[in-house]
Amino acid sequence: MIKYSFVVPAYNEQENISLLYEKVRQLINKFNDTYELIFINDGSKDQTLKKLKELAVKDKNVKYIDLSRNFGHQSALSAGLQYATGQAVISMDCDLQDPPEVIEEMIQKWESGYKIVYARRKNFRKDNLLKKAGSKIYYKFLGRFSSIDIPRNVGDFRLVDKTVLREINKMPEHSRYLRGMVAWTGFKHAFVDYYRPDRVEGESGYTFVKLAGLGMDGVFNFSSIPLKIGFYLGLISIISGFGLLTYQIFDFVINDAYYHLYKWLVVVMFIFFGFMFMLMWIIGEYIGKIYDDVRNRPVYIINETENFEQQK
Numbered sequence: 514m515i516k517y518s519f520v521v522p523a524y525n526e527q528e529n530i531s532l533l534y535e536k537v538r539q540l541i542n543k544f545n546d547t548y549e550l551i552f553i554n555d556g557s558k559d560q561t562l563k564k565l566k567e568l569a570v571k572d573k574n575v576k577y578i579d580l581s582r583n584f585g586h587q588s589a590l591s592a593g594l595q596y597a598t599g600q601a602v603i604s605m606d607c608d609l610q611d612p613p614e615v616i617e618e619m620i621q622k623w624e625s626g627y628k629i630v631y632a633r634r635k636n637f638r639k640d641n642l643l644k645k646a647g648s649k650i651y652y653k654f655l656g657r658f659s660s661i662d663i664p665r666n667v668g669d670f671r672l673v674d675k676t677v678l679r680e681i682n683k684m685p686e687h688s689r690y691l692r693g694m695v696a697w698t699g700f701k702h703a704f705v706d707y708y709r710p711d712r713v714e715g716e717s718g719y720t721f722v723k724l725a726g727l728g729m730d731g732v733f734n735f736s737s738i739p740l741k742i743g744f745y746l747g748l749i750s751i752i753s754g755f756g757l758l759t760y761q762i763f764d765f766v767i768n769d770a771y772y773h774l775y776k777w778l779v780v781v782m783f784i785f786f787g788f789m790f791m792l793m794w795i796i797g798e799y800i801g802k803i804y805d806d807v808r809n810r811p812v813y814i815i816n817e818t819e820n821f822e823q824q825k
């Protein structure tokens with residue numbers, strides 16, 4: 514039985530593969546436990562696959578999954594997680610921005626009973642201003658509107674127990690926002706804080722566009738606020754329409770004011786538009802429900818049971 518699985522997506526990481534391998538080995542030597550190091554080659558255009566092949570021949574603890582093309586970080590990670598068989602599964606980046614030293618502390622937390630251990634960045638990413646500002650605003654927004662608590666400043670560097678992994682692997686949804694999915698399971702979690710260094714070799718595969726895509730998945734998969742926009746617009750439109758209509762009627766009846774036909778039409782249109790927005794919201798809610806069903810997340814997740822005759 515394997516105790517630790519390390520799952521590492523790699524996209525154009527030829528320089529980093531062996532560096533990471535050495536670091537993980539050093540770490541595992543301290544624990545003297547069984548482990549597997551799973552790389553996912555996410556359609557790299559450089560020598561990543563060749564490096565992985567060489568390593569896998571040398572050391573049977575190294576395994577790799579070679580994807581047919583570039584599917585993106587979250588999909589690559591999902592593939593690796595499907596293959597991980599360890600008691601504790603650690604997902605990390607290939608570029609040594611997720612320092613293996615932090616893993617020791619994560620393992621300690623896991624051993625003391627936490628099923629999810631997030632590594633949390635203390636410094637902020639030394640990226641360009643756009644990424645930085647975007648990320649700040651994004652987490653504010655997500656924290657406010659999301660239906661579950663998605664921890665801030667955590668990426669995909671984390672340890673999960675195999676019970677958590679089993680739930681994640683059961684979720685067949687296509688657009689995968691793994692940090693949200695992990696948080697959604699709701700198991701007991703802890704944080705380990707760390708300073709995130711710069712990338713050692715190569716370039717970030719996350720362009721602003723890819724990052725924005727990931728962000729959108731976070732919002733659309735974990736919050737129903739976008740659906741409710743129609744409701745609020747409709748409400749504003751109907752209330753102001755009725756307000757204006759009432760005003761016009763009073764003005765017309767009491768003050769004998771004259772209103773051109775188009776002014777009556779405008780207020781009536783306000784009201785009609787309001788109802789249209791409302792209808793769109795109702796349709797949105799149905800689509801939301803269909804989306805929930807299609808995603809096929811479990812209705813509940815059990816942590817443990819006691820005294821039952823039969824284990825389900």
Ligand code: UDP
Pocket residue numbers: 521522523524525526555583584585586589605606607608610712716717718719
């Ligand atoms: N990655 C991947 N597919 C991609 C982009 C990135 O598998 O399309 C991997 C990459 O090799 C690294 C991790 O995902 O192990 C994080 O990517 P990166 O370092 O580029 O992101 P950043 O640290 O800039 O957020």
Ligand code: MG
Pocket residue numbers: 606608610712717
């Ligand atoms: Mg990186």
